[in-house]
Amino acid sequence: MAILAVACGISALLLASGFIEWNLRYGRESTIHSELGHIRIFKPGYLLSGSAAPFDYLLDADTKLEEAILSAPHVELITPRLSFNGLASYGESTLSFIGEGVDPLKEERLSKSLTITSGQSLSVEHPKGIIVGQGLAENLGIKPGDSMVLMVNSATGGVNAAEVTVLGLFATITKAYDDAALRVPISLARQLIRVKGSHSYALLLDKTENTSITLDGLETSFGKNGFEFVPWYDLADFYNKTAELFSRQVSVVRLIIAVIIVLSISNTLMMNVMERTGEIGTIMAIGVKRKEVLTQFLAEGLILGIAGGALGLALAYALGAIISAIGIPMPAPPGMSFGYTAEILIKGQMAFEAYFLAIITTLVASVIPAIKASRMEIVNALRHNR
Structure with a gap:
């Protein structure tokens, strides 16, 4: 007994x-594979002051840098991210949104936990096709196939707008994010806010357990080049x-x-x-x-x-x-x-x-x-x- x-x-x-x-x-894996990636690369100070002055912390598009980081141990993918916000209009409804410009092909590998609840994901075949968070779509009353207008402040201080097509609706592990977020091809995001770079790069590793050792290696190799490497666990407050x-x-x-x-x-x-x-x-x-x-x-x-x-x-x-x-x-x-x-x-x-x-x-x-x-x-x- x-x-x-x-x-x-x-x-x-x-x-x-x-x-x-x-x-x-x-x-952990849903957070990494839907929003953050294992490691994010920013300009120093972006996390503290980037919301107030987002255009002061843009990273230049650098193919050689991407190739160098991709060759580091445990790194399987590097993809750019461009953050922006503005107003989304459909019919008589207008709501504010937080948007992210992403590479459709690379994002398909990174965002495995992003669930497409209706329609389809981003595609290079639809340069003006976007996906919208499920909560935001419900508030606007839109569905896949509908056209809507995005209005944003450009880097030059003016207002820019584009008519886009809703390809699909998505849901992540965080409901608050789904209630305000949408994603667009990064080429469209750059056209909207009239910039050429990105705010960050998201890195996908072979295993989450290798985050710390990869972070140390990247900081040693590239830290002096004016980059800030932030692991997922410093960004995942929830x-x-x-x-x-x-x-x-x-x-x-x-x-x-x-x-x-x-x-x-x-x-x-x-x-x-x-x-x-x-x-x-x-x-x-x-x-x-x-x-x-x-x-x-x-x-x-x-x-x-x-x-x-x-x-x-x-x-x-x-x-x-x-x-x-x-x-x-x-x-x-x-x-x-x-x-x-x-x-x-x-x-x-x-x-x-x-x-x-x-x-x-x-x-x-x-x-x-x-x-x-x-x-x-x-x-x-x-x-x-x-």
Whole structure:
């Protein structure tokens, strides 16, 4: 029963942690592959002052620079981004928007998590075709195939406008972004605001785990050229706060399970000591030292932890695989545009920490029963069963 208690506690901890880990990975990858990329390149100061003076922080179109960065380890794609804002008009409705000019071909590889809910994505075959965030489209009352007018302030201080065609509607992980955003081919964006460069470059890496090492390499190689390299985790404020919240929740679950294991194992071993009082008195009477009695009960607690932890790991991996195969339907959380199907992701580090927790808690739980057993008076212990 003690082994089962430990196993159930550890498997519950791993399943809860695995569920949260999968959600964090889903949020991380969706954020990277819909909005940010793994690393963004800006002119120094753009993030602080770029909103007030966007045309002062333009990066020149430099094919050689793009090729040099693309040749860096782990970098798979580099694509320009040009940010702008203005007014979108359709019929009698006019709303403000935040826009991004992107390369249609490269963006197809980068924005894998950008979901086209209706119509089609950007295409080089439609130089004046745009895609609109689902929330913004609903507020304007537009659908794929409709024509609308974009009005923006140009770099020269005038007002420029263009009639565009809505190719499709999109949704990302962030509902607030979908309510105000649209994307256009970067050639159209440059024509609208009358510039030739871009505000940033978005980099796609082979693996998200290589972000830090790639960032260090790029800063060493290109940092002196007047570029600022910003990793995705410095830009994903919503994700960072969500990850902090989830990590605290896991810590609370870990504490609760540790307390349950300590109480259950301590109670089991205490009952064991009481039932074996005569036996303890007998072995001490024939010369077994108190230290050996103490060691024996500590060893029993350790074995319970090792066996229960191993069983808990096996249960967690088995149940995790079954649950992941079935899927966990999730409604759209606050701030997201759509629901999704979650899974269980148990990582090696999580399994090691849970197994270590099982061993430590059972060992701690066995301390008081072991001390009680080793301090018994031999005569009273021998009388116990009479």
